[in-house]
Amino acid sequence: SAVISQKPSRDICQRGTSLTIQCQVDSQVTMMFWYRQQPGQSLTLIATANQGSEATYESGFVIDKFPISRPNLTFSTLTVSNMSPEDSSIYLCSVEPSGNTDTQYFGPGTRLTVL
Amino acid sequence: AQRVTQPEKLLSVFKGAPVELKCNYSYSGSPELFWYVQYSRQRLQLLLRHISRESIKGFTADLNKGETSFHLKKPFAQEEDSAMYYCALVASNYQLIWGAGTKLIIKP
Numbered sequence: 001s002a003v004i005s006q007k008p009s010r011d012i013c014q015r016g017t018s019l020t021i022q023c024q025v026d027s028q029v030t031m032m033f034w035y036r037q038q039p040g041q042s043l044t045l046i047a048t049a050n051q052g053s054e055a056t057y058e059s060g061f062v063i064d065k066f067p068i069s070r071p072n073l074t075f076s077t078l079t080v081s082n083m084s085p086e087d088s089s090i091y092l093c094s095v096e097p098s099g100n101t102d103t104q105y106f107g108p109g110t111r112l113t114v115l
Numbered sequence: 116a117q118r119v120t121q122p123e124k125l126l127s128v129f130k131g132a133p134v135e136l137k138c139n140y141s142y143s144g145s146p147e148l149f150w151y152v153q154y155s156r157q158r159l160q161l162l163l164r165h166i167s168r169e170s171i172k173g174f175t176a177d178l179n180k181g182e183t184s185f186h187l188k189k190p191f192a193q194e195e196d197s198a199m200y201y202c203a204l205v206a207s208n209y210q211l212i213w214g215a216g217t218k219l220i221i222k223p
Contacts, residue, residue: 035159090211094159106159106201109211 002027002095004107012113013083020079021110023093028073031096034066037109038089046091049076083114117142117206121214128192129222136187136217138176138202147205148185150176154198162187162200172196197221 003026013019023032034046046066047057055068069077080087093107118141128134140146150162163171165178165185176187185202202214 037161092211106203106211106213108206108213 002029002097002105004093004095004105006091006093006107006110008110009108010111010113012115014115015084017083018079018081019083019112020077021091021093021112023076023078023107025074025095027097029095029097030073032070032076033094033096034068034076034078035092035094036089037092046078080112083112085114088112088114117204117212119202119204119212119214121200121202121217123217124215125218125220127220127222130194131191134187134189134192134196134219134221136200136202136219138185138187138214140183140185140202140204142183142204142206146178146180146185148176148178149203149205149211150174150185150187151201151203152198153201154195159201192221194221194223 005024007022011019030050032049036044036046045058046061047055047068049055049068049070051070051073057063065081067079076093078091090109090111092109095105120139122137126136140148148165151159152162153159162174163169163176165176174187174189176185178185187200189196197220199216199218201216204212206212
């Protein structure tokens with residue numbers, strides 16, 4: 001298994017500002033993912049972040065809005081840029097242990113409220 | 116302490132048999148609970164929320180506050196139900212607390 005922590009756990013931000021969310025894993029993993037769960041909606045994959053390569057974004061998400069860093073095998077950041085109230089969500093980091101595509105481990109999430 | 120427990124790492128049942136995936140929680144307030152599913156080589160997706168009391172793909176889950184449980188049930192398992200199932204709780208700080216997951220295998 002993997003233990004994942006996220007910072008901050010929650011934040012309230014002003015429109016037009018940016019917030020960087022950190023995800024730390026207690027073991028080295030190849031694949032890390034960022035998800036969003038908006039109020040009343042299902043979990044949506046934003047992007048896949050593999051160490052040493054550019055993040056792969058899902059339809060509807062772009063790098064300018066959600067830049068991602070993956071500097072090593074235990075850490076990743078997601079930035080929510082130029083925020084608007086529509087960005088209010090829970091943002092989740094997850095990891096997939098190397099060689100096991102059937103299991104993901106999820107972080108506790110970051111609850112973002114944009115005013 | 117706020118906690119979600121899925122006691123079974125692996126559950127294997129025959130096609131057509133009833134399925135029950137167990138989830139117990141520890142939470143002092145009024146819980147908000149979810150079941151998520153991850154099919155092989157796919158990403159995690161929401162299966163159902165206790166608030167909506169809906170039935171998705173034949174699955175239901177009833178919140179039992181007396182037993183602090185939110186077990187996922189389906190009367191007749193199908194092969195396509197084989198997946199990882201995660202129970203999750205919204206904690207008092209609004210973060211998600213995840214169960215360890217149960218791998219469900221439906222045998223033909």
